[in-house]
Amino acid sequence: MIRLFTALEIPDEVAEKLIPLQRGLEGARWIERSDFHITLRFIGDVPEDIADDIDEALSDxxxxxxxxxxxxxxxxxxxxxxxxxxxxxxxxxxxxLQGRHESAMRRVGLKPETRNFTPHVTIARLGRVETGAVYDFIRANSPFAAPSFTVERFTLFSAKASTGGGPYVAEKYYPDFGWVNESED
Structure with missing residues (x-):
């Protein structure tokens, strides 16, 4: 079994705007910069042979x-x-794009996602952080904005079977442009 999800990666210039937010909320478990992403479709735990079908569907x-x-x-x-x-x-x-991911996963035979798509970048897991402190933090750090960035690909990630799932591993990029050997002229 392998736990999978598809997502958009966050470029460095945008991550640099998120990192300063990661302080001042006692008890928060901050997400590592390398794990910032925008989830398109959580796939979940699937057998390896289904992962091959998922790869094929995503390639389309x-x-x-x-x-x-x-x-x-x-x-x-x-x-x-x-x-x-x-x-x-x-x-x-x-x-x-998110709708295409949902359709592709249904064609593979996965159950439909029941949650509404709310695109976001998780910056912390809160556990036992007091509700008032969370809303105070949001107010103190608002308004928040980061530079726009261009999306040209999406990524299939694998995750550990744990709460929070990170660190995440990029398994494949779509579209797959293949390997580029930079040493060749």
């Missing part, structure tokens, strides 16, 4: 360059916040 998804912009901070969990995140400005290209 076209990717056309589009802009993504982070804006705002939020939490998941309501009265009992468990995740702190930077929001992603809604865009049609992002919604379309």
């Amino acid at each position: 998804i076209p990717v056309y360059p589009f802009e993504v912009e982070l804006e705002g901070l939020g939490e998941f969990g309501g009265k009992h916040p468990h995740t702190l995140y930077a929001g992603v400005k809604p865009s049609d290209p992002l919604t379309i």
Whole structure:
């Protein structure tokens, strides 16, 4: 079994805007910079042979360059916040790409995702952080925005079977341009 998800990677210039947020909230478990991403589709634990089918389905998804912009901070969990995140400005290209991932996973035979797509970058897991402290943190760090960036590919990641799942491993990029041997002229 392998735990998989698809996502967009966060470029360094955007990550540099997220990192300063990662302080001042006692008890938060901050996400490593290398694990910042925007999840397109959580796939979950699948057998290796299904992973091959997933790879094939993902290979058929076209990717056309589009802009993504982070804006705002939020939490998941309501009265009992468990995740702190930077929001992603809604865009049609992002919604379309995510929908293609959902359709591809259904064709492979996976159950539909039951949660609404809320694009975001998780910056902390909150565990036992007090609710008031979370909302105070969001207010103190708002408004938040980061430079837009161009998406030209998405990534299939694997994760450890644990809470939080990181560190994540990039298994494959789509579109797959193949290996480039830079030593050849």
